[in-house]
Amino acid sequence: MRIRQATNGHFMIFGRVKMRRLEGKMQHVVELEGLVAHREASMEIRRRFVKEFTELLPRRLMIAEDNDLLSFRFTAEWAEVVAKYILGVAAAMSGDLDVSETLYRDAQERLTQKDKTFGIYRVLSERLPLRIAELYEAKASWAYREWLNTFADELLETFRESLNKFNEMKVPVTLRVRFLLAIKLFVCDRDVRGALTALKPLKNKFDPLWNYNMAFLKGYSGDLKSAARHYRYASKSEIDADILIQIEEFLFWIIEKEPAKEHVHFCLGMFYQLAKGDLVSSVNHFELFLKAKNIASFPAEAALATSWIEEIKKDASWPAIPFSPA
Template sequence: MTIAYETWLKVKFLISRKLTFITLQIVILLSFLMRIGFLVTNSNTPIIKLLENSKDLIVNNFIITLLIDLSLTFLWLFYRRLPRVKGKEIGIIFAIANDTEYIKDKIKKDFIEQVLEQIRKIGLDIKIHVLSEYHTEKLLRNHSLLLRYHRKTNARFILVGKARVRVHKKKDAYAIELNESVMHGNINNELRRELIEDMLSIFPRISMINLEEEFTGFQLTSNIFSFGSLYIIGLSLLYSNRIKEAYEIHRRVLFYPITVAQKFLSARIDKIKNSTKQIIIEEIRLQVYEEYNKDDRIDFKKIGSLISEAECLNHENYNLFTLQAIYYFKVKDLEKSFAALHKASRVSDGDYTWIYSEAFLYGYVGELDKAYTCYKKGFRHNAVKNVHIQCEDFILDVLEEEPEKYQLNYCLGLLYYFHHNDFVLAKERFEKFIEQGMKSGEYDRYIEFARNYIEEIESSE
């Protein structure tokens, strides 16, 4: 029966090919011409008169031929059609070949529909489609077509594989062999490698389900696939810069309900959930920065809510602490901002980006000695690329909003002088600091330092 079914699949695949379809079209046309030729050769009547007398018969034959041709064309197109996920909707496509109609029905009801049900339970509207046997066989024969199928269907995630009955540990079992493909934006090789490693660690290449325990087996398999596919889809959305959608999906992954029957998978599930926590914090960070960079009014309530959520997820995350520092500065809780940077310094792992923020804060509160010490330390150590430019832009924005914090011109001068060697801009900022400091009668010591820097710049010109 298995051999017969596989043979039938090959026949159906052959029938669906363009060349076979064109051949059938030619055969239909030739059959029509042959009927006309048979009518002519079996009559002694002159051809012209015969055609005139048989006009209705010829027309009827032509209409029948045309209807057959159109029906065949419609069925051919229908069988070859591909589902299409609309716009920015998220879609999963299954392309699973089966040995028998019974297995096909089991896969549909106990696996695919279970995956859909699990996804809907956590409140996500994700479209699920099943490819026809023609397209399934096509993908199984050539996995390199997956990218083309992603583009044609606009599906975010495609599962391709086979399901069959095999003997496993001396018992009959369903063997479900699947390969996964996910659509994402342009990413570097390191991220692509991490994504592949995540997929390999989440999804088993072959799932064996004993026929005697098929209900529980399919339930567990569908759960791990729905759980894992959401995690991977969220990553692909993040890499495609669809941050809010990725964040919403990963939040649901984090709180995905685990049944008692799934406890033996707890190690794998815990690993995914721990990774999800770190990813959510990154997604929160990106949303917060996006909020800060808005042209209109910043929603600090939203930022505070996001940061509070991040705090609940992980208390030892470097990015979280730097986010807290920025947020608390924006709401003018400087004590908490300093405390967040102190925490960041403990988990920085050699990244001294945090110290530039601390230098800024010291400059903001007027402790220029400490600001200088922090900047000099930062210049000697590693930090995120372009952090100095970000610091300069941030200070300029603060000066525009709070011109009374003119001492920040001294901080800008230090950045231009020591890090960029841009002596023109350094001199300009030191002069502004001196001018405003002389008027207010503050920072006499640092005014003297600024004058010394200007003298050094002028002597080197």
């Protein structure tokens, strides 16, 4: 540890070599240890990291004396590829995603010249595409979160590009990526049908995030009856307050970008009533919905909105607070 700190190194392999007679032959017994620097991580992540480190770089090797030159060279090349991979993992754990990708890609390039029948090379060849895909998933998640704060076009482009690169890796799609792909299909392409198809395998009426996504897509496309049903299901389960803020900001962004979609005010009315318990905002968005130019296309929902407004306003605690849409 002191040597690593003194050299400002991120990764060290060290150990000792002994000569022993084993099974009638002289053998080099190589005992290895390793150190890698990374940011603080949870105990579970650290356990997985240590397991992977040990799996790819065993702590004890035996090399026959009669073939030691080639064997030591092979071991050095093997250790170099493993080192790049392990450093890539450590960089990803530390949030240095670009550095991590460079290391992973370098390790992947070196493996193209290696014999994949060797177990560790085979494992690395299978694992690297998954690790690189994880980076793109993390980049896409980061870009989307930041975009919700600023709605900057360059962040949306990073979001799109990261998901496209994820798809190029030809790896299994995680649940989070399915949600992100659905978001991409709508936000970047306005492909409502494609977004609904992406969400279909995730169907779970008890999952509030799935329901909020479905509610918006159905509502945006004009199926307000289905949207109302999904908002009701979503409101029955707990969800992180930050996600509710993101949903709220996203709905306002849509109204700002597409003012002709006046029926989206119905979605906001449902959202404020059921998700946030903000009856003032709920009533005002229902009233904006009732003023929509295409309100005649939604007679059932217009009647519901009217009855909800009347019911809310009958409450003795109803405040007379002026409202101006964001």
